[in-house]
Amino acid sequence: MNQTHQQVAESIVEHFRAGLSESARQHIDSEHFTRLATLIRGALSAEQTVAVDLVDELLGKLRARVDAPQLEL
Secondary structure, eight states: OOHHHHHHHHHHHHHHHHHSOHHHHHHSOHHHHHHHHHHHHHHHHHHHHHHHHHHHHHHHHHHHHHHSOOOOO
């Protein structure tokens, strides 16, 4: 996971925390918020991996088109 994921996860958690009532915040300790940030970072990394795989697949298809001999009929 990279620094950007860390920053995004922390921002999301802080927005979530700010939206909670005082009563709700009293029932949720810092471990829970830390776990939430970890889950968010994991989700961001998983999505980034999917995007990279899609780009790799597209790159392979484009290279195959460029490398394939063009037959003029």
